[in-house]
Amino acid sequence: MANVLWLQGGACSGNTMSFLNAEEPxxxxxxxxxxxxxxWHPSLGMELGDNLQQMLRDCVSGxxxxxxxxxEGTVVNAPNGTGEWNRFAGRPMKExxxxxxxxxxxxxxxxxxxxxxxxxxxxxxxxxxxxxQFLKRDHGGYLGKDFRAKSGLPVINIPGCPAHPxxxxxILVAVATGRAGDLSxxxxxxxxxxxxxxxxxxxxxxxxxxYKVSATxxxxxxxxxxxxxxxxxxxxxxPCNRILWNRVSSKTRAGMPCLGCTxxxxxxxxxxxxxxxxxxxxxxxxxxxxEGVNKKGYIKLTGAAKAAAPAWxxxxxxxx
Amino acid sequence: MDREATVSPExxxxxxxxxxxxxxxxxSGLETEVEPRAYDHDAVQSVVARxxxxxxxxxxxxxxxxxxxxxxxxxxxxxxxxxxxxMYYVVHRRxxxxxxxxxxxxxxWSCRLWRI
Numbered sequence: 210m211a212n213v214l215w216l217q218g219g220a221c222s223g224n225t226m227s228f229l230n231a232e233e234p235x236x237x238x239x240x241x242x243x244x245x246x247x248x249w250h251p252s253l254g255m256e257l258g259d260n261l262q263q264m265l266r267d268c269v270s271g272x273x274x275x276x277x278x279x280x281e282g283t284v285v286n287a288p289n290g291t292g293e294w295n296r297f298a299g300r301p302m303k304e305x306x307x308x309x310x311x312x313x314x315x316x317x318x319x320x321x322x323x324x325x326x327x328x329x330x331x332x333x334x335x336x337x338x339x340x341x342q343f344l345k346r347d348h349g350g351y352l353g354k355d356f357r358a359k360s361g362l363p364v365i366n367i368p369g370c371p372a373h374p375x376x377x378x379x380i381l382v383a384v385a386t387g388r389a390g391d392l393s394x395x396x397x398x399x400x401x402x403x404x405x406x407x408x409x410x411x412x413x414x415x416x417x418x419x420y421k422v423s424a425t426x427x428x429x430x431x432x433x434x435x436x437x438x439x440x441x442x443x444x445x446x447x448p449c450n451r452i453l454w455n456r457v458s459s460k461t462r463a464g465m466p467c468l469g470c471t472x473x474x475x476x477x478x479x480x481x482x483x484x485x486x487x488x489x490x491x492x493x494x495x496x497x498x499x500e501g502v503n504k505k506g507y508i509k510l511t512g513a514a515k516a517a518a519p520a521w522x523x524x525x526x527x528x529x
Numbered sequence: 530m531d532r533e534a535t536v537s538p539e540x541x542x543x544x545x546x547x548x549x550x551x552x553x554x555x556x557s558g559l560e561t562e563v564e565p566r567a568y569d570h571d572a573v574q575s576v577v578a579r580x581x582x583x584x585x586x587x588x589x590x591x592x593x594x595x596x597x598x599x600x601x602x603x604x605x606x607x608x609x610x611x612x613x614x615x616m617y618y619v620v621h622r623r624x625x626x627x628x629x630x631x632x633x634x635x636x637x638w639s640c641r642l643w644r645i
Contacts, residue, residue: 423616425626436616437644483570492568493610493644511645512614520621 211276211385213239214268214309215250218295218302219329219338220282223371224320225252231374232456234382243382248273251281262298269308277384278313278358280306283322283329283338284351294336303351306341310352314360315384316341317367319377324366324397325350325473332479342366342398346473360389366398370470375452376403397473399446407500408467409442411450412459413527418443420518421511427486428464431525436495439486441469441477443499536622544624544633547588551632554592555599563596566604566641576642580629591630596641610643612636617644 217225229236229252236253239245247253248264256264267273284303285295292301310316318341321327325345329338339351342364348354357363365384367376380400383392393401409415417424417433424432434440442450445467449459460467466486469475478484489496498507536544555561567573576594583590591597601611612618613636617627625632627642 421616422619423626425617425628483574487570488644489570490568490573490644492566492604492606492608494608495645508608508614508645515614515618515620518620523619523621 210244210246212246212248212268212274213250213277213279213381213385214248214265214275214313215279215281216297216302216305216309217251218280218282218306218323219285219336220320220322222251222281224281224323224369224377225250227369227371227374228319228377229374230455231378233375234378236378239378239381239385243385245381245385248275265298265305265309269312271312275309275313277315277317277381278309279317279319279381280310280323280341281319283326283336283340285329286337286339286351287335288337290337306351310341310356310358310364313358315362315365315389316352316356316358317365317380317384318342319367320372321368321370321470321475324364324368324399325475327370328476331476340366343473346397362389362392363394363398365392365394365400367403368397368399368471368473368475369447370468370475373447373449373452373454376400376448395446399471403448403452404446404471406446406448406451407443408445408447408449408459408461408469408471409499410448412442412461413450414461416522419514420522421514422518422522424464429525430464430527431523434461434464434466435488435499437488438466439468439484439488440466441472441497442467444497445469445472447471541622544622548623548633548635551588551592551597552599552635554589555597559589559592561593561596561598563598563602563641566596566602573642577629585631588632591632595630597634598639599635599637600639601637602639602641602643610639612638612640612643614645615643617642 268275287294292303295302318324325340325343326338329336342350342352344350395401414433422432423436424434567576579594601609603609612634617625619626625634
């Protein structure tokens with residue numbers, strides 16, 4: 210039996226909604242099949258008021274063993290570092306976070322806000338928000354870069370806006386069933402099993418990417434969304450086109466550019482006007498090229514690919 | 530699939546007629562706004578906004594505002610900017626699919642909205 214506590218800081222509840230929609234395994238499966246005991250969760254928790262405070266204090270003291278502490282949302286430090294703008298169970302949430310993280314065997318950050326600050330931490334960051342162990346790309350965050358949970362692992366980051374429900378439940382199962390040692394984390398502490406490949410991996414538009422055929426409007430089935438509509442699929446690490454959303458589709462499959470929401474810089478360019486859904490270029494060349502590709506190589510590749518493009522690559526081949 | 534198979538024979542013929550007409554305008558000395566190049570977002574948006582204000586059949590206006598030339602444009606960085614490498618160019622139809630242009634072109638032509 211693994212005790213799981215889930216708290217929410219500066220957040221929109223999007224990751225809670227995502228988690229409750231999990232299918233493989235589902236939130237119910239965590240309890241019935243994998244032996245998890247959900248001590249408390251913002252949408253599922255039964256305790257209120259004094260009882261909740263007592264339970265949290267018991268987790269901190271060790272009276273209740275805290276196996277997994279899950280945090281959704283940012284750590285809010287405003288105003289003036291007090292955290293008073295986000296109070297919970299009688300005190301600033303940030304104080305609970307510190308003590309519970311120190312008491313837990315594993316700490317899991319769910320969603321961009323908890324991992325790197327996400328949208329709340331976008332400049333000018335009025336809530337003085339941080340992720341648990343990162344602020345955007347800067348290692349540290351609220352808990353500090355040297356933080357380790359009792360298990361010896363740093364915060365396990367599962368980013369996304371929101372994170373895919375099955376990324377959440379599958380990682381929780383791995384941890385709860387004693388397989389945390391099998392998890393390999395990348396430089397941003399994301400499980401490589403989900404975040405080593407790219408969003409583009411498995412995208413149905415890859416042939417259009419290869420032959421440099423661009424989509425020019427949303428919803429077009431023909432064409433790649435990278436060249437004009439700001440898709441970040443080639444530079445973003447996520448399995449969105451391998452583990453489909455609702456088991457059916459993904460943003461790019463539906464004609465919606467990837468926003469790069471599993472990367473620390475999300476939202477990119479601080480949401481400056483004209484930067485969303487538009488590929489940012491300098492002298493006609495994308496500012497952000499597919500990972501590992503340099504400008505010279507990109508230009509050569511584009512010339513060759515367009516010259517070799519077959520006629521069918523320019524058509525909508527997904528006939529209804 | 531042959532070279533022209535992406536559109537109907539009628540469309541191909543119409544594209545050819547219009548392409549010939551556009552070439553004629555450029556060869557007869559139509560002055561186009563080749564520079565300044567639309568190298569950043571604001572510049573692109575400025576040019577696009579002006580194109581959006583045109584009637585769909587104002588071909589002269591489209592050529593002029595987009596800065597079309599009959600030959601590739603080469604900047605200080607020696608990168609050749611030609612329709613054939615542009616993201617909006619549909620190779621087999623020889624057509625610019627930028628929604629604000631939608632013009633039959635030739636691979637060696639160029640305009641200041643080029644992006645790769």
